[in-house]
Amino acid sequence: MDFKNKIVWITGASSGIGEALVYLLNEQGAKLIISSRRSGALYEVKQRCRKNPLDVHVLPLDLAQADTLTAKAENAWRIYGAIDILINAGGISQRGTVLETAATVEQQIMNVNFWGTVNLSKAILPKMLQRKQGNLVVISSVVGKFGTQFRSTYSASKHALHGYFDSLRCEVYDQGVSVNIICPGFVKTNVTINSLTAQGEKHNHMDEGQENGISATQCAHEILKSVAKNKEETLIGGKETYGVYLKRFFPGYFSKMIRKRKVVG
Template identity: 60%
Template sequence: MKNKVIWITGASSGIGEALAYACDNAGAKLILSSRNRDELYRVKSACKSPVNIHILSLDLEKTDSLADKAEEAIRIYGHIDMLINCGGISQRSLALETTLQTEQRLMNVNFWGTVVLSKAVLPNMIAQGGGKIVCISSLVGKFGTRFRSSYAASKHALHGYFDSLRSEVYDKNIQITLVCPGFIKTNVTLNALTAEGSAYGIMDHDPDDRMSADECAKQILQAIKANKEEVYIGGKEVKAIWLKRFFPLRLSKYLRTAKVT
């Protein structure tokens, strides 16, 4: 990754922040994006080579602005070698209680924001002979759990879209990796949306039981280097992927009553 231009969304916290540090340590040139400009500058100041890091604030929900943001990002270094779509928002609400506006916001941020931004950088990548697009999905992009209906839908949608896109741009040397983290030690639940769209504001898990964001970022970069199409990262919760495939009824029964945080 040395001297590669990498654009990371959702870089102000969690997995995105950890990826920023990991890519910086690898010698990459970075563009860091999220809504929180102040936090992006905090991350930049904590990097070893801040001179090679540019801040570009954006809001994934404002899809009409993302094409212009992509042009701005490309102008910084002249090209983009890799786009890591890490920006997103979670959910903690029952489907029957969740407003359509909240559901649309989850889809706009997690799915449409990622799609629009990726399509905006693709022509530049193709013109330069290739590139990489990474989408941070989730284990619930492979199966659904309670309190996450629209969040799970947005992540499932990523898989359908980018699996299809991969086959369409493969001959143009565009590599696409879908990353499915499980329980990672981040503050994602604090900003998760409730039924009416407000912040959940509760850390609903024991962070000591989870993989660190730094370890997650390390495994993500290993998967990218290996050109993996899809990777599952986490602890014992990853086993649910195989249960879904081979024993779907058993997993369904378990998830009806299990405390899933």
């Protein structure tokens, strides 16, 4: 896939992997719509784009506000008259045990990570099907493939994305719409700093795994390579990605191992 002149809508675009994707796609000549809750940060990202700033449109949204997302999708579509690729990179992580984490925090995580991605994708899907072309890109996580301590709801939200979008892929595979699920491991972003604690407060600490992870730019490069090749599912990261295969082929060993080790983000 050549991303030049492709119309790409990116959520979570004000920081981390989403921000890195903005810069790479801008360099490749894509026409961008960038979204997150923080409009000020989005305009700063737009200002840092080196090419064609007029082809970078800011559209603030909150993935947790389900009743606003259909209208946001309509607004996004009107900007260029189409959307070729929707990259669902918005989300929030967690640091808290099951027993300690408040139900309201669990609901918030599911609303953003799962329902936000689902509602936005469903709002765009009919228009993509009418055009018989489009890509839905879902940024999951390695912990969307297995669970770890302190991330129960975060892991659950990512597991749910796999089930939902694997099913959707089966339904639209012959109608011109592709579904690409991306599973990063350790990426050096502020995801752990911004994670929610058991009571919904900001974690304010970067985990060792993130500190030593690949850069957001490197991750973004791998994501675009995967989308260009239309891969159904892609693991991105270092040795932590091996956990997916250990879980599949040696579940007992993996269970003992993951209890003793620092877990992925």
